[in-house]
Structure formats: C-alpha cells, structure tokens
Amino acid sequence: MHRLTRSFFARRPLIAAAATLACSGATLAQTIPTLYIxxxxxTMEKAYTQYVFxxxxxxxxAKVVVVPGTSSDILAKAQANKDKPQMHVMFLDDGIMVRAIGMGLCQKQKPSQSLGEIYPAARFKDDMASGVSLGMxxxxxxxxxxxxxxxxxxxSWMDLADPKFKGKVVFQSMSSSSFGxxxxxxxxxxQGGNDKxxxxxxxxxxxxxxxxxxxxIPSSAKLSEMIQTGEAAIFPLTPTIVGALKEKGIPVEYAPPKEGAVVLVTAQCVIANNSEPELSQKLAEFLLSPVAQANVLQYGAQIPTNPKAPVAGESATQVANINKWxxxxxxxxxxSINxxxxxxxxxWNKTIEK
Structure with a gap:
C-alpha cells in the first residue's frame, strides 16, 4: 500500500501537467471562431468543405461548418432565428434570396475587389447578396x-409547341421548379406578356x-429515366445539368434559345445581426475570389460568377459557352414574381396541371 501510495503521488506532477495542457487546449479550441453556412x-457541400473552406x-x-438543406430549408431556419441567428452566411437560389432580403435577413456586403469583378447579373440590388455560381x-x-x-x-422556346413533339415534351411544374x-x-x-x-x-x-x-414533373430528377426510355424529346434544363447527365452516358444536349435563356444564380448573403459580422464578410469576399471559384468549378461543377477564375480543359469550354450565352x-x-x-x-395547378 505504502509503495502504491508513494508511486501515485510521484505521478501527480505529470497528471497535473497533462490536465493543465488539456485545459489550455480546450481554451484554445474555444477561441477559434466558427462560422456556420x-x-x-x-456535391456542393463536398466541393466547398474539401477544396475551398x-x-x-x-x-x-477560423472554422467553417456547413448547415445542409434546400434553399427553402435554409430560409426557414434563418427566419426562425432572425433575432439571434444561428448561421452567419447562407446560400439560396436567386428568387428565394430576393425574398430573404425583403425579410431583412441579409446585411449589405462590403465593397471588395472580388465583388467588383463578378458579373453584373450576379450582383443583387444594393449588394445585399452576391452570386457564387452561375447558370441559366x-x-x-x-x-x-x-x-x-x-x-x-x-x-426557340416556341419549339415546345411544334406539333412534331406532341406527347414528347416534358415540362417541370411551374409551381415547384425554377426551370418550369x-x-x-x-x-x-x-406571347406579349411580362413578369408582372x-x-x-x-x-x-x-x-x-x-x-x-x-x-x-415536380423536379428534374425523373428526366434521365425519361430520356433513356425515349419518352422525353425536349424540356427546359441548364447546361450544367446537361453536362452532368452526359457524363453518365445519357444522350442529351443543350440548346440555347434565340430569345435568350434565363439567368439562374446561386447567391450568398451575410446574415444580418450574426455573431461574427467582420469574419462573415471576409468569408463572403473569399467565396467570390478567383481561386475559390476555380476550385468549386473543378470539383463541384459550379460555373464561376467571377470571370477571372482560372479554367482549363473541359471546364474552359463550358465556361466559354456560358460567357457567350x-x-x-x-x-x-x-x-414582381415573388x-x-x-x-x-x-x-397553374387548377388550369394547366388539372
């Protein structure tokens, strides 16, 4: 017993030192600021967490942690915690981002070189949000x-009405899909209308x-099957998704309509009243930088909104086409649409999809 007791006390300084080291490590961990996005x-989350953040x-x-979800999910979370935000930055589809701005959920993005470089179509009114990837x-x-x-x-968009495509047009529901x-x-x-x-x-x-x-169809998830079975001849879609389908061996091509395609932007905004306002602004600025956008293009097939992002290989062709279109x-x-x-x-649901 005596020998055991003496051995125990002999080890106490080491135990104390280890405890002190553990405590200092915990304190260090607590001082590392964490941003939730x-x-x-x-694919998007994987590209950002592995190659950008x-x-x-x-x-x-700092540490960046992804809160995954659809644009509607993310908006709902931001709205529910408006008074005490749990996130610092959020990505939303452009239409939903405009709603978020209208709800007062975003703060103005600070001027920066990267913000000044992105396409004008990717800059939201008063710089309350900015596009991180581009589509159409x-x-x-x-x-x-x-x-x-x-x-x-x-x-042309009017090719959808060509009689030779009777029973061969597949159209995403306007009520649930941006493409529709x-x-x-x-x-x-x-036909002579406008967005109002x-x-x-x-x-x-x-x-x-x-x-x-x-x-x-409610979304584009079913399209690949309908193309392969010969049911679908023509449908609205983006060049990015067309490229992804082609990589899987699905026989599909993109056709730019002469009347123009519709710009589709994935946007970011710094959430208003968040706990790390300066660092959040730095993250938003960083995500528009050429190097960040080049990595997301290479590993996540996200088309850059910053035309200075370096591109190579097949990506260069894809980006060149997007720039042309x-x-x-x-x-x-x-x-007006919202x-x-x-x-x-x-x-639509009562008269078109009845």
Missing part, C-alpha cells in the same frame, strides 16, 4: 431521338405547348 448538401480557415484561424435555364433535347428522327436541334417557371415566363414573353402580366401565357398555353406535354440571357424580375407567384401557382 447554410447551403445545399451533396480549408484555405479560408488557415488564412483566418434554356432548352435541352434527347440527342438519340433527334438523330433517329432527323430533327434539327431546337432554337423560367420556361413558362419566356413563353409568356413571346402572365395573362398572355396562361391564355395561349392550352392551345400551343399544352397539347404536346406528356407529363408535368450570357450575352443574350434574360434576368427576370424576382420582386409577389404574384402564389396566385400563379394556384392558377
């Missing part, structure tokens, strides 16, 4: 079917595009 999970963390001695909704088509039928690639909404709004413009007046589109649809539609791309009036969309959705 809301964004889509999957580590450089920021090293530069600023145009037309896509079943390349195998078109080749077998001897059809030329589509060139974009396609309908472009059709509406051709959709009467011409609703009036013309049942006798033009409507008879050609095989199915209205951006010259005729349409930016829609999200404030104000009227509930009524439009109800009308």
């Amino acid at each position: 809301g964004m889509n999970g999957g 580590p450089a920021f963390e090293k530069a600023y001695g 909704t145009g037309l896509a088509y079943n390349a195998k079917m078109f080749k077998e039928k001897g059809w030329a690639a589509p060139t 909404l974009h396609g309908f709004l472009m059709f509406n413009r051709i 007046n959709v009467e011409p589109g609703f009036k013309a649809w049942p006798t033009t595009v409507g008879p050609n539609v095989l199915e209205y 951006m010259k005729t791309a349409i930016t829609i009036d999200w404030e 104000a009227n969309r509930p009524a439009w959705n109800s009308r």
Whole structure:
C-alpha cells in the first residue's frame, strides 16, 4: 500500500501537467471562431468543405461548418432565428434570396475587389447578396431521338409547341421548379406578356405547348429515366445539368434559345445581426475570389460568377459557352414574381396541371 501510495503521488506532477495542457487546449479550441453556412448538401457541400473552406480557415484561424438543406430549408431556419441567428452566411437560389432580403435577413456586403469583378447579373440590388455560381435555364433535347428522327436541334422556346413533339415534351411544374417557371415566363414573353402580366401565357398555353406535354414533373430528377426510355424529346434544363447527365452516358444536349435563356444564380448573403459580422464578410469576399471559384468549378461543377477564375480543359469550354450565352440571357424580375407567384401557382395547378 505504502509503495502504491508513494508511486501515485510521484505521478501527480505529470497528471497535473497533462490536465493543465488539456485545459489550455480546450481554451484554445474555444477561441477559434466558427462560422456556420447554410447551403445545399451533396456535391456542393463536398466541393466547398474539401477544396475551398480549408484555405479560408488557415488564412483566418477560423472554422467553417456547413448547415445542409434546400434553399427553402435554409430560409426557414434563418427566419426562425432572425433575432439571434444561428448561421452567419447562407446560400439560396436567386428568387428565394430576393425574398430573404425583403425579410431583412441579409446585411449589405462590403465593397471588395472580388465583388467588383463578378458579373453584373450576379450582383443583387444594393449588394445585399452576391452570386457564387452561375447558370441559366434554356432548352435541352434527347440527342438519340433527334438523330433517329432527323430533327434539327431546337432554337426557340416556341419549339415546345411544334406539333412534331406532341406527347414528347416534358415540362417541370411551374409551381415547384425554377426551370418550369423560367420556361413558362419566356413563353409568356413571346406571347406579349411580362413578369408582372402572365395573362398572355396562361391564355395561349392550352392551345400551343399544352397539347404536346406528356407529363408535368415536380423536379428534374425523373428526366434521365425519361430520356433513356425515349419518352422525353425536349424540356427546359441548364447546361450544367446537361453536362452532368452526359457524363453518365445519357444522350442529351443543350440548346440555347434565340430569345435568350434565363439567368439562374446561386447567391450568398451575410446574415444580418450574426455573431461574427467582420469574419462573415471576409468569408463572403473569399467565396467570390478567383481561386475559390476555380476550385468549386473543378470539383463541384459550379460555373464561376467571377470571370477571372482560372479554367482549363473541359471546364474552359463550358465556361466559354456560358460567357457567350450570357450575352443574350434574360434576368427576370424576382420582386414582381415573388409577389404574384402564389396566385400563379394556384392558377397553374387548377388550369394547366388539372
């Protein structure tokens, strides 16, 4: 017993030293600021957490943690915690971002070199948000079917109404999909409407595009199967998704409509009244930098909003095409659309998808 007791006390200084070291380590961990960022999970989350955030963390001695979810999920969380935000930065689709700004959930992004470099279409009013990746909704088509039928690639949104596509048009629901909404709004413009007046589109649809539609789908998830089974000939889609489908061996091609594709931006905003306002601004600035955007392009297939992002290989071709199509791309009036969309959705569901 005596020998055991003496041995125990002999070890006490070591135990005390280890305890002191553990405590100092815990204190150090507590001093590392942590930023929580809301964004889509999957490929996007993986690209950012593996190839973008580590450089920021090293530069600023910080930790970035992703809160995964859809744009609607992230917006709901931000709104629920408006008085005491749990997140510092959030990624939202452009239409939902405009809603978030209107709710007072975002703070103005500070001027920076990177912010000044991004495309004008990626800068939101008063710099309350900024685009981190760029896309556009145009037309896509079943390349195998078109080749077998001897059809030329589509060139206009009105090709959706071509009688030869009867029963072969697949259209995403306007009430649940940005792609469907974009396609309908472009059709509406051709009919003489605008983003505040959709009467011409609703009036013309049942006798033009409507008879050609095989199915209205809630999202694009079902498209790959419908292309492979030969059900789908033509449909609204983005060049990025077309590229991803082609990599899987699905016979699909993108076709830029002559009337213009619709700009689709994934945007970020610094959340108002968050606990790390300065560091959050630094993160938002960093995410617009050429190096950050080049990494997300390479590892996440996200098209840069900063044209100075270095690109190479197949990515260079894709970005060059996007830059070319951006010259005729349409930016829609999200404030008017968000104000009227509930009524439009109800009308769409009752009269188009009835």
